Amino acid sequence: xxxxxxxxxxxxxxxxxxxxxxxxxxxxxxxxxxxxxxxxxxxxxxxxxxxxxxxxxxxxxxxxxxxxxxxxxxxxxxxxxxxxxxxxxxxxxxxxxxxxxxxxxxxxxxxxxxxxxxxxxxxxxxxxxxxxxxxxxxxxxxxxxxxxxxxxxxxxxxxxxxxxxxxxxxxxxxxxxxxxxxxxxxxxxxxxxxxxxxxxxxxxxxxxxxxxxxxxxxxxxxxxxxxxxxxxxxxxxxxxxxxxxxxxxxxxxxxxxxxxxxxxxxxxxxxxxxxxxxxxxxxxxxxxxxxxxxxxxxxxxxxxxxxxxxxxxxxxxxxxxxxxxxxxxxxxxxxxxxxxxxxxxxxxxxxxxxxxxxxxxxxxxxxxxxxxxxxxxxxxxxxxx
Numbered sequence: 001x002x003x004x005x006x007x008x009x010x011x012x013x014x015x016x017x018x019x020x021x022x023x024x025x026x027x028x029x030x031x032x033x034x035x036x037x038x039x040x041x042x043x044x045x046x047x048x049x050x051x052x053x054x055x056x057x058x059x060x061x062x063x064x065x066x067x068x069x070x071x072x073x074x075x076x077x078x079x080x081x082x083x084x085x086x087x088x089x090x091x092x093x094x095x096x097x098x099x100x101x102x103x104x105x106x107x108x109x110x111x112x113x114x115x116x117x118x119x120x121x122x123x124x125x126x127x128x129x130x131x132x133x134x135x136x137x138x139x140x141x142x143x144x145x146x147x148x149x150x151x152x153x154x155x156x157x158x159x160x161x162x163x164x165x166x167x168x169x170x171x172x173x174x175x176x177x178x179x180x181x182x183x184x185x186x187x188x189x190x191x192x193x194x195x196x197x198x199x200x201x202x203x204x205x206x207x208x209x210x211x212x213x214x215x216x217x218x219x220x221x222x223x224x225x226x227x228x229x230x231x232x233x234x235x236x237x238x239x240x241x242x243x244x245x246x247x248x249x250x251x252x253x254x255x256x257x258x259x260x261x262x263x264x265x266x267x268x269x270x271x272x273x274x275x276x277x278x279x280x281x282x283x284x285x286x287x288x289x290x291x292x293x294x295x296x297x298x299x300x301x302x303x304x305x306x307x308x309x310x311x312x313x314x315x316x317x318x319x320x321x322x323x324x325x326x327x328x329x330x331x332x333x334x335x336x337x338x339x340x341x342x343x344x345x346x347x348x349x350x351x352x353x354x355x356x357x358x359x360x361x362x363x364x365x366x367x368x369x370x371x372x373x374x375x376x377x378x379x380x381x382x383x384x385x
Contacts, residue, residue, distance in 0.1 A: 024147040026052060032138075037061055037122075045095040048122070061122040065100040067112055073099055145217075152183045152218040156211045163232045164220065165205045168198050178204055183218045191223035193256040196292055205290070207232060224291075225255035233290055237283040240265075240275040247272075249301040252355035256294055260312060260352045264301035273298050299356070305330070309361060312353035316342035319366070329360040339365040 015022055033050040042048055047064040073094040092099075105112045112118065156164075166178040166185050174189035176198060187206055198204055206222035207229035213219075223229060231241075231248050240246040246265050253259040265272040276298045277284050284296055297315075302308040306321045309330050320333040334342045342363050343350050354361045 020147045020151055033059055043097045045098040063120045063122050065118050067102050067105045067114055067116045068099045069102045149218055156220055160208055160211050162208055163205055164208045168200050168202045168204055183220055185220040185222045187222045191225050193224050193292055195256050227251035227253045230259055233287045237286055238275050245270055246275045250356050252352040258295045258348055260297045260356045262299045262301040262356055273300050309357050312356050313342050331362045333364055336365045
């Protein structure tokens with residue numbers, strides 16, 4: 001007899017702490033008991049099932065037989081075809097421990113059909129051996145892990161594309177492993193913001209871009225350099241983005257350094273840029289602080305490519321923008337004193353503007369010197385390569 005108080009306590013704890021339904025654990029217990037019974041007392045091919053009563057603690061064992069006839073099973077090995085025909089099920093050899101002929105079955109139950117299962121009680125056995133008990137334990141643990149994996153996948157699968165938080169568990173070869181409670185988060189080196197450092201036990205927030213299932217459990221793929229991380233941070237700060245009034249149309253980001261973000265408003269009375277900046281710049285400052293002081297240029301989206309390219313190159317002022325629609329190329333003229341500002345340090349300003357607008361941009365000064373930048377290709381996670 002099992003200790004029911006202990007079982008009830010364990011089931012409640014598993015459901016509360018790990019989100020595993022009690023029905024799943026009972027199912028695991030029943031499977032484990034049936035496996036242990038079959039290992040100790042079962043016969044070849046026999047199907048054994050257990051029924052565990054949570055109220056009394058008693059276990060009933062059953063043998064299951066499948067209803068067959070001569071068309072569904074072979075009565076001797078010579079009748080089994082070497083290769084089944086396409087679309088046909090593989091024919092098994094008749095086993096009295098696993099099968100029951102339909103004629104015999106209908107003597108017990110008149111309306112039984114081919115393929116139905118018939119259940120027969122088995123004699124209870126209390127003296128399971130140590131090996132059988134160990135088998136039962138292994139099956140229960142395996143089922144608990146499977147149920148927990150399903151539960152974690154269900155919980156975090158819904159949160160894919162959101163910001164999650166946890167504590168730094170360990171750091172290996174630059175990769176940060178984060179304790180998320182019921183799962184482990186992985187923040188790879190290439191998804192971190194350059195220059196950021198975290199210590200063990202430190203709280204960390206990141207963008208959950210993929211939930212992966214592996215033999216070792218569920219891994220959460222995280223990123224702090226993903227453009228969507230920045231967008232989601234603004235979503236928490238600006239209600240206008242959260243409710244869909246202000247829309248983020250495009251983001252060009254070089255994590256840890258500079259980002260350009262283009263926004264538009266569905267409501268003509270709401271200034272999209274003002275909504276992102278916030279009163280006295282509090283909203284954009286909060287986001288910049290989370291990103292380690294990363295500079296953020298907020299630009300209003302414009303359907304006119306000339307105007308949009310002009311704004312995307314801010315803080316530089318342009319004199320003229322000429323566009324080639326066929327090649328999606330723009331030639332921007334600036335004064336000599338604005339050229340270095342338009343290009344930016346290491347070509348960053350024009351590079352981000354090209355990525356933000358999706359246009360190849362040539363910068364030329366009145367003196368005639370030209371610099372070119374194309375929109376960079378995006379990697380799998382959306383971070384520019």
